[in-house]
Amino acid sequence: MTRKQRRLTLIASAGAVLAVAAGLILFALNDQIVFFQSPTDIAAKTVPEGSRIRLGGLVEDGTVVKGDHGEVRFSVTDTEASVPVIYIGLLPDLFREGQGVVAEGVMKPDGVFHADKVLAKHDENYMPKEVAEALKDKGVWQGDKKAN
Amino acid sequence: MMAMTVEFGHYALVLALVLSLVQSCLPIYGALKGDRRLMAVAGPVSGMLFLLVGLSFAALTSAYLSSDFSVQNVYENSHSLKPLIYKITGVWGNHEGSMLLWVLILVFFAALVSAFGRSIPDTLRAASLGVQGWVSAAFLLFILATSNPFLRLQPAPAEGQDLNPILQDIGLAIHPPLLYLGYVGFSITFSFAVAALILGRIDAAWARWVRPWALLAWLFLTLGIAMGSYWAYYELGWGGWWFWDPVENASFMPWLAGTALLHSALVMEKRNALKVWTILLAILTFSLSLLGTFLVRSGVLTSVHAFATDPARGVFILAILCVFIGGSLTLYAWRAPMLKQGGLFAPVSREGALVLNNLLLTAACAAVFVGTLYPLALEAIANEKISVGPPFFNLTFGPLMIPLLIAVPFGPYLSWKRGDLLAVAQRLWAAFGIAIIAMLAAAWLSGAERILAAPAVGLAVWVIAGSISEILSRARFRDVGIGTGISRLAGLPRSAWGTALGHMGLGITALGIVVTSAFEVEAIRSVQPEDRFELSGYEVVFRGVAPRRGANFTEDVAHFDIYSGGAKVTELEPTKRLYTARQMPTTESAIATFGFSQLYISIGEVREDGGVDLRAYHKPLITLIWLGTLVMAAGGAVSLSDRRLRVGAPKRARQQPSPAE
């Protein structure tokens, strides 16, 4: 092969790999991302049923009910709307009533959010970022006052 | 006399900034003008910078050890009751201290270059150390302007604020320094690359010097990432070992680019080709390290790792990022066409295989890059909050790894300059056979349900078997007999062993990932004392919960007996811990290792009737994931210890294939 042919082969194969990679990325971006929603968004029915979302808010006081085999029911609220959640598994250490939480899962037709992942704050100074912002929008949560 | 350690450390840091400005100017000016006296400054000043930042770091450490709460940083991030070891690790367990560690490692590498770089041409060494001086100056300025760890409080508070038990873990303590050694290690290859662009030429020594430094940084980064992954696995109690979390990706992107750099530097070193591409990769790798630092430090991603929520810091790091990445890429666009291109090679050749490796690794890196930054960009531009999770990465990163893994065993067999694919395939038949057997065995074990796991297992075994067969064939057992073969094996260059070990480690990690993902068994249930359940052939018996007191915590210990084939094999004691002073609960999972597989139990809250909710996993071959990374790192270390001047003997056209180094 001549020098030119070699270079062309190289460029063509590089182009092919990059095209495949770009295709995969675009396809996955269309299909595999998860939107963050607040209970108000869900109440407004802007979320298509069955699509995967992240639900963030506060664990509503007095709603946590533990069933058998790790089943937990609770409600997530942003003080304007409230969404019932069912989750099977172990809750994070800092999952508490009245505290910030992010649940990932699917909204089912029965109006219950089926979560397969529940994240609480990692330590006492941390509130999940999306939750903090959503609550700030609603004027419920008043910022990082836990400076101490 | 009053002790003034803290102020001494503060002054040393200020002096280091001033000196790094000198370092940024004199040697480079000297290198450009050919003035040896100005160039000569580079080495001693590098040493002095290391000394100054080292003193500064020591002063901060001493403030932590003596619980000097007149230092704001100590007050905010320490506590007099912390165990000694965590007072020490607390120095870098916060934003300011960790940035100081970052700079300490930066000047440490510069000092290493000036100490071991005697054989580098003076101009190249002076210019590289000058570029390193720019990076040091930028980060020292960042520390002093926005993240000064030496700010004082008067009057001093009586007690520090941090006793967060989650952060009191030895794994978490070792993880950042390792990671930083990796991140910052790539600053050396960056400085070499920028120096070459500034000087407008690539010396022969340049090619020799880049690979060992890239290898060293890669080694630390590999260990750092593996360590972080294992920490998350045993400490977070979720049983996962990789979450595609942005913070993890921030360290994984430089690793991918650095691995590509390692391989392209090989081509450059041995064959004098791919020079310009290698320079670009060196720039990109360190840029990704800077990006990782930005993502973690700026508070853009709020998580355990984000200590900084001060926007001034984020903007400052972003500015550093733009100046260095933008500047170096502009310089590259301007100067790279002036550099001489290197040697020729056929598409099917060792060089060609390494180019394929580079293509796939950079494409995979790009996929991770998009997945990590797309949510941030979308939030900044459209105010839309999304999360890109494992499904995205599995769909993009996974497919790109398949051709890479298929190609890995071929690479080392191919001759330099022009190779013979058919001949190589003939010599890989044994490895291919073993892979097929492994695939069939996996298919038989997994049944129809998880049939996709079988080819994946076969692929991983293919990589392992390929690397073993390559090293054996180098010894030519068949031609020379076993005795000579073994002595030939011992006499092989260490870099050959390094390659084989590196590839084998990759295969081992891949095998661990595939098997544990496909064949993991999970059980979530509530149990009462004396309940028993079956998990992957083990019988787990819950014996009840008992309270226990620790040094600064109380815990509820759930006791499990594990039986296999009717005989008790081990006991597991996962606990729910409560740190009394802070009333802070944590979960401590319990892990039992059988061979390469693990049984993992973590418990939820203890019920009033003495029962517990639990989550139990059987994770087959999971330890291979981390063992593989250790083998990879060992390969890097062996290769690094090879001090030969590496030459790749080219293959002449139209000849029978024969092994060539």
Next chain:
Amino acid sequence: MIIWIVFAILTAFAALSILVPMARARAGDGERASHDAEVYRAQLGEIDKDLERGLIDEESAQAARTEIARRLIAAAKPPEGGEKGRPGSGLPLRLAQLAAIVFVPLAAIGLYLELGAPNLPDQPLAERLAARPTQQDLPLLIARVEKHLSDNPQDGQGWDVLAPVYMRMGRTSDAAAAYRNAIRILGPTVDRQSNLGEALTMANQGIVSADARAAFERAVEIDERAIKPRFFLALALGQEGKNDEAAAAWKSILDEAQGNEPWVPAALAELEKVGGEPPQRFARSGPSAGDVAAASQMSEADRAQMIEGMVAGLEERLRSEGGDAEEWVRLIRAYTVLGRQDKAMETFELAAASFEDDPAALDKLKAARQALETDPDEGGEEPTQSN
């Protein structure tokens, strides 16, 4: 002074690290070609070694030798352009020396003076704790108690003493933890349980959480007539939106009130907020529900300001229009609660003057003043903070 000498020595070393190598280096350059050639020659030797060990065959070795020889010849050519070594010309060298002698010390000292605190010595905790007690401030005393408790975590009295101190300092989470420890070791009492609940509520930004409610309920179990836990339980009902139940709870608490308890205005406001009618004898009193709701959204400083504003408003009205004894008493109490003893006394004297010929009113005023004298801290225990 010594610190400056140390700084000077350090700076001198830094300057020397620039000056010494410049003085010692020879001028000139031109070493690159020989460097490259050296590398290539070493590579040639390496090929011979590989051949000896049988790692490559003769043909490959020959090919490699040819390639490297070609590079060697290229390297031996003189470099293009005028990049010949020049002796270091005078000016840059002078500037560099100037930088070392003038710029480095001046910039470093200048910057340090801007950032540093050269008068502050180290203050290791051990030394400070060993200092004479008279020099100690409250936080240091707390630190000492904390240290004691970490060594003797079973000392319930210690936790009991520490908890209210934490509470006053606003360290509500720590206070809750301390109350929990005290309860665990010494057993529950009405006070401990209700204080725990209060601490949890404060820590939760005024929302009565499930934990806090449990604490209050336990307190009521011990003494069903205790006001404080019932107050917070009523508050919790209101926060949950169970307005009717909340109103009933508030009424039952108010029924037991004498009328001048410090928590009465807050209770009335909360009652109004949940839509309940205040009992007859409390009609027209206190801030509106809207004001209280606003207060609960405010920061600590804003709230204090609002409360002071309300108190000032009340005083102005009483001074200009006069009022009944109840209102004067409320003003005195308000100042007591705010810790303004002087104002409280002043108000008392003013009121006493205007009620000179009303013995019943005078008695009430005097009772209020007595409370002020005997128990200036009464405000610390009143549950008026509705959040």
